Amino acid sequence: MSERHLQPLLHELVGAVHAPTSALGDAAGQIRPSGVQGVFHADARVLSRAELRVDDREPEAVAHGAAGPHGVRFVTLARWLGDPGPDPTVRIDRIREAGPHGVTEEIQATSTAAAPVRATVSVDLGCDLAPIELVKSGGNGSPLEAKSGEPGRVQWAAEGVTVTVTGEAATVDATGDRALAPRLSWPVDLAPGDAVTLRWRLAVTDPKAVVVAPPAGPEWSVPQVRADDRRLVRLLDRSLADLRGLRLADPAHPGDVFLGAGVPWFLTLFGRDSLWAARMMLPLGTELAAGTLRVLARRQGTRVDPATGEAPGKILHELRRHEFSLPAHELRLPPAYYGTVDATMLWVGLLHDAWRWGLAADQVEPLLPHLEAALGWLGEHADADGDGFVEYVDTSGSGLANQGWKDSGDSIRFRDGRQAQSPIVLSEVQGYAYQAAVHGADLLDAFGRPGGDRWREYADRLARRFRDAFWVDGRYGPQPALALDRDKRPVDSLTSNIGHLLGTGLLSDAESAQVAALLSTEALAGGFGLRTMSTDDAGFSPLSYHCGSIWAHDTAIVVGGLARAGFADAALRLADGLLAAAEAFDYRLPELYAGDDRATLSRPVPYPAACRPQAWAAAAAVLLVQAGVGIYPDVPGGQVRLSPLAGPELGALAVDSLRVAGAPVAVQVDASGRPTVTGLPAGLTVTPAPQVPTQRPATETPAPR
Numbered sequence: 001m002s003e004r005h006l007q008p009l010l011h012e013l014v015g016a017v018h019a020p021t022s023a024l025g026d027a028a029g030q031i032r033p034s035g036v037q038g039v040f041h042a043d044a045r046v047l048s049r050a051e052l053r054v055d056d057r058e059p060e061a062v063a064h065g066a067a068g069p070h071g072v073r074f075v076t077l078a079r080w081l082g083d084p085g086p087d088p089t090v091r092i093d094r095i096r097e098a099g100p101h102g103v104t105e106e107i108q109a110t111s112t113a114a115a116p117v118r119a120t121v122s123v124d125l126g127c128d129l130a131p132i133e134l135v136k137s138g139g140n141g142s143p144l145e146a147k148s149g150e151p152g153r154v155q156w157a158a159e160g161v162t163v164t165v166t167g168e169a170a171t172v173d174a175t176g177d178r179a180l181a182p183r184l185s186w187p188v189d190l191a192p193g194d195a196v197t198l199r200w201r202l203a204v205t206d207p208k209a210v211v212v213a214p215p216a217g218p219e220w221s222v223p224q225v226r227a228d229d230r231r232l233v234r235l236l237d238r239s240l241a242d243l244r245g246l247r248l249a250d251p252a253h254p255g256d257v258f259l260g261a262g263v264p265w266f267l268t269l270f271g272r273d274s275l276w277a278a279r280m281m282l283p284l285g286t287e288l289a290a291g292t293l294r295v296l297a298r299r300q301g302t303r304v305d306p307a308t309g310e311a312p313g314k315i316l317h318e319l320r321r322h323e324f325s326l327p328a329h330e331l332r333l334p335p336a337y338y339g340t341v342d343a344t345m346l347w348v349g350l351l352h353d354a355w356r357w358g359l360a361a362d363q364v365e366p367l368l369p370h371l372e373a374a375l376g377w378l379g380e381h382a383d384a385d386g387d388g389f390v391e392y393v394d395t396s397g398s399g400l401a402n403q404g405w406k407d408s409g410d411s412i413r414f415r416d417g418r419q420a421q422s423p424i425v426l427s428e429v430q431g432y433a434y435q436a437a438v439h440g441a442d443l444l445d446a447f448g449r450p451g452g453d454r455w456r457e458y459a460d461r462l463a464r465r466f467r468d469a470f471w472v473d474g475r476y477g478p479q480p481a482l483a484l485d486r487d488k489r490p491v492d493s494l495t496s497n498i499g500h501l502l503g504t505g506l507l508s509d510a511e512s513a514q515v516a517a518l519l520s521t522e523a524l525a526g527g528f529g530l531r532t533m534s535t536d537d538a539g540f541s542p543l544s545y546h547c548g549s550i551w552a553h554d555t556a557i558v559v560g561g562l563a564r565a566g567f568a569d570a571a572l573r574l575a576d577g578l579l580a581a582a583e584a585f586d587y588r589l590p591e592l593y594a595g596d597d598r599a600t601l602s603r604p605v606p607y608p609a610a611c612r613p614q615a616w617a618a619a620a621a622v623l624l625v626q627a628g629v630g631i632y633p634d635v636p637g638g639q640v641r642l643s644p645l646a647g648p649e650l651g652a653l654a655v656d657s658l659r660v661a662g663a664p665v666a667v668q669v670d671a672s673g674r675p676t677v678t679g680l681p682a683g684l685t686v687t688p689a690p691q692v693p694t695q696r697p698a699t700e701t702p703a704p705r
Helices: 132-136 230-245 271-280 287-298 343-357 361-380 427-446 452-470 496-501 509-519 552-565 568-584 615-629
Strands: 014-018 021-025 038-041 044-047 049-054 060-066 071-077 090-099 102-111 117-126 153-158 161-167 171-173 183-190 195-205 224-227 247-250 253-259 324-326 331-333 471-474 477-480 631-634 639-642 653-660 663-669 675-678 685-687
Touching: 014 071, 014 230, 021 090, 021 102, 038 102, 044 132, 044 161, 044 195, 049 090, 049 102, 090 117, 102 117, 102 183, 132 324, 161 183, 183 195, 224 230, 230 247, 230 568, 230 615, 247 287, 253 271, 253 287, 271 287, 271 343, 271 552, 271 615, 287 343, 287 361, 343 361, 343 427, 343 631, 361 427, 361 452, 427 452, 427 496, 452 471, 477 496, 477 509, 496 509, 496 552, 509 552, 509 568, 552 568, 552 615, 568 615, 615 653, 615 663, 631 653, 639 675
Parallel strands: 014 090, 639 685
Antiparallel strands: 014 021, 021 038, 038 044, 049 117, 060 071, 071 090, 090 102, 102 195, 117 183, 153 161, 161 195, 171 183, 224 653, 247 253, 324 331, 471 477, 631 639, 653 663, 663 675
């Protein structure tokens, strides 16, 4: 039987991040040469080992916690030293901080023993420069031989990357067998009540990295939030700190900042992830959105290339330093890969929404040719078979089989569990396409460019086709199908994808009310957020990546859509599940977690390979705050709509330092749900929320099989 290579688990690891650098170790702060532990820099593991010992024994872990936005503190004990009583008297703290070009660590040894303590503190090191895809597939690189030269310093170099570790006042042993596992060591003498601090640092020189750390930031305001539900305050604080650590830039244009997708697997430019995260962050300013739009516009497709998925006008999926290869999954992605069906429409959506939040005309106008190219892709390349829908199929044989946000190979399933065959027409992608066409038309009209009527007509045709092809009879009444398969049969499972249709304009008011009711069923909403697939479907598994798990960003997007459309009860239920999950994960929401029922355990079960922190999971906190105060600006139209979720159920909520057209704006919602806004720029008027269509509970009905 062949050995199975398993993706390493990381749910119990503790991370520090300052992109493009991240560090993952265990609860004691040890970085062991196994799994995904290590220090990573721009898709390469630059340190595979950093194990601390005191007199060749490992201290015992007792606690760890955040130490600023980029750091973590580990508290350990050396109980074999010091006084013989039950109270520990020798404590070893490690304070690790990630930086844009490496990591620094302080080791603080403290003694409250009655007698002097003498010991030797050491750190065993290792470096394999393993590429991230090798680590993700369960492999390890071969340890590299270290070179020592200057006192306290060891160095590794390969493939243009140089890694240097320096221990202040440390002795280095890198000879013989220690060449593959060099050791830093310090003699320590502690008088009663004394403390000593030891330091070492890692520096990376990586001139071929495709992403770099941006200048000092961040590019968004940091709001002050006062809330009756304190979970919302804690989640926002932790999330904004994590987002600071995920900021990246293009080496050729370091002023244009975007968010790397997540630690450790995706800490680079991802079209879909970076766009959604920037869109969620718009209440805090438009600078991040502008940088993200420009970075992706520079890499917008210009030619048809089946090997990379590139097409004229198409927006990039992901960027790596070299080919990303997972042989066990028959996956081989080129360094610049365009295999995404939705990023191009999401780029249009971000440009439009940033404009509505007040992105200046002199920043919008240079992007209009890229808007026209994106719309050109929608009209000329997105519908390969001419049926009027946007679809995808991997023609390379080595790319992603599924190219929506649920991009795992088994994510598109019928109600009976069968997998759909491509080409695939995803439901939410048709919503994105409708919205991109309408919003693109609005931008073209506003800036005096032709084509607006063409795209509104496109949207009208798409809406009619969607209504005819996608609505099916389900267990709880009519529902949009997840997708159409290669034979244009509706893939009839009930999934979270339908929530992304809210607010796109593709649905009528009555259809929106039915979707809201479906999203409120126990089968979808019974966990700590919104399940990706209902418990009624044969393909459901709570620990499936896309067929039953819960994704923070997915839940938040649907909460935002429900709130904006006025379906407060449905939005509040999902928001409460997400806040409960945040509390369980110490307010650092992971990429995803299990979709078990809330009655099964008092806390969500981790998905063991989930990224954490992750950009759109962290940015979900901002979307929750926006939905709470209910602010929806249209700066070009001179209006701001207020429709808050806060009130009798969520409690009072006040947020200062939101940004509308660059101006600091404050919104307060009292416990009755009455909003007050101050600081709006001149020329903007507040409009009341529209009437909400009636939402009837979705009740179980017999469904045809």
